[in-house]
Amino acid sequence: MEKLLPRFLEYVQIDTQSDPYSKTTPSTEKQWDLAKKLVMELHQIGMEEVSIDENAYIMATLPSNVDKKVPTIGFVSHFDTSPDFSGRNVKPQIIKEYDGSDIVLNKSMDIVLSPDYFEDLLLYKGQTLITTDGTTLLGADDKAGIVEIITAMEYLINHPEIKHGEIRIGFTPDEEIGRGAHKFDVEKFGAEWAYTMDGSQIGELEYENFNAAKAKVTIKGKSVHPGYAKNKMVNAIGIANEFLSLMPPHEVPEHTTGIEGFFHVHKIKGEIEHAEIDMIIRDHDATHFAARKEMLDDITAKLNKKYGNYLSLSIEDQYKNMREKVEPVFQIVEIAKEAMESLGITPIIKPIRGGTDGSQLSFMGLPCPNIFAGGHNFHGKYEYVPLESMEKATLTIVKICELTASQIK
Template sequence: MQKVIERFLKYVKVDTQSLDDMEQVPSTEKQKNLAAILVEELIEIGAADVKMDDHCYVYATIPATTDKKLPVLGLIAHMDTSNAISGENVKPQIIQNYDGKSIVLNKELSIFLDPSEHPSLINYIGQDLIVTDGTTLLGADDKAGVAEIMTLAEYLLNHPEIKHGTIKIGFTPDEEVGRGVDFFDVEGFGADFAYTVDGGELGEIEYENFNAAGGKVEIQGKSIHPGSAKDKMLNALLLAMEFQSMLPVQQNPMYTENYEGFFMLSNLEGGVDFAKASYIIRDHDKVKFEEKKARFLKIGDYLNDKYGEGTFTVTVKDSYYNMKEKIEPHIHLIDNAKLAMEELGVTPIVVPIRGGTDGARLSYMGLPCPNLCTGGHNYHGRYEYISIQSMEKVVEILLKLVESYSK
């Protein structure tokens, strides 16, 4: 399974960051660079029906090796990386036989990956870790999933004696900006059900996720020279701060965990005359989710009443919904994932996703699609890392799943 590491180290060096608020899919042309590499590799290893469409979706088929009628299993990962921190010129480092001490990511910039701040590191003493150089993210979210699926694909194509049904592979763009399946061809994909390989710690299985929406607040202020501003100026930035102050303080992501929802101010820009803010709104509970959206809009109404109609323009747009209700009728997906892990000595960890995956939206598009671990930690930042042994184990888990649907 060493090829999973070779692939991963190759993929992370391709900059595939996606961008918010872009109309086109993919949001960045550079995502097509990795897609083209994957198409070439899939053809080389002998996959069938390999193609990249106009929107940068990569599809392929691993043909069945038996005439027995079996369900068609799909495996999906996304190619883009977060734009929270640079993904350009990624320089991965391998820490062999990790000793449990602080890891120097960048001596020159005094950037360290310390177990006192990242206690999960202690679980990997004696293992080999892939880390960043402290200046970029690593990209395990989700190039680890891409590498793991590709490695499984090559293994199965090289071992036709392993009897299995048809397996469909899909790689998507723009997952990080919430548009990963906008143009995913569910019907053409042809799977009965699928897994996204886009989770974290080894053993994680996720089939509950946030209901999610994006909120936009545009504020029209009145810019007046400060020397004559009394009773005339409306500072749009201060009004934006007033809007934020009316949201529940404890429903901020820095104070929440597990099933607790939140409002998050993700961007604020502008000046005295005009400002705009972007929010993400999340809750696992559908009723609480609807209440949060209503509250968000109500604040806008209140402030317009206070400062004048048209001062605030507040909009909310749903992004995705909790996949739980779509997965429970197909609970075999969770049961088989647990069994595959247990047979390989991995403890299953069923956790709610405090975010979303392509699988959440796909589940509502008719393709039940829970999420599996990749082995990574600390996504979207310079302290991201992944265990080599975990990545190799994920490939084994995927193989076990293929076998479980071949009986």
């Protein structure tokens, strides 16, 4: 466990931000920097069948040390970080024995991580917190998961008295842009089930996630001198504003929680003759999800009828709710739950307000619930992770491996 913190500090300082507008895999060349390092480290700790393919997907094996047939299980994490906020030049700060007060991330910029706003901080009084310096994200999503998996494998290698079956691990690029599992070779991975180490608060155990799609509205216009524009100009920016006004104002991320779905407009650009709206659509319920997509179709049709076919809409499904694939093999959730409880961790079983590689992998034939990695406030400058949560996540992996072997007669 002594290598857990130095590993994490080293990994987060390697910029692996992904790019949703790139067509390559990985979407950014810099993701290779960490990928190649991970391959070296897996060899160093004694993993077998270590491989990395042309798209930077990494796999490795810890062989079974029992003389009976045990299911091969897996653990998966992603090494890219979100394009929502800079991952360059990360300078992690270590707060030992956190006392529950405000944490000044950056004095000169007056950036403060406060429990008055982020109440979860108070869960970790007395613990060691790793934070940003207020100018970048941290990268606990999901470098914490990668560190936990590697450290757990190293722990099992160094403690052969802990009995386990064959363990497969996989690290992926581009999860943050919804493509982390697109080129994952499930057949090569060869596990009966797996767990993504990509959750947040200690104890999280999730087997439901959003149905997800991305949408793009493209609007054409006509530019005419404004002094002579009556009944002639078609202002694409104005139509874009009207489109947004017809969407439900409270069905957005900042006004929803739990299993409530939303529309999230994350980019708008426009001139008189051309405007674009980029958004994502999320809902746990498949019927409601379909209705959301239909709503965008209806708004597009309404405005085309009003203005004369100046709008086009494209919608692309990204992933589905993995619940339907996990429930038939629910014992894999029960094993994770038992592992946590045996370590004194209270399981928090709830739907994910997002998605993980596991949601796609589940529909590719690899049932894959999600387990906490420990971080909070992902994708921004207030991101932090308690060291003790990372240690507990590492031990949870070890215990899952042990329980899987011990429960098979």
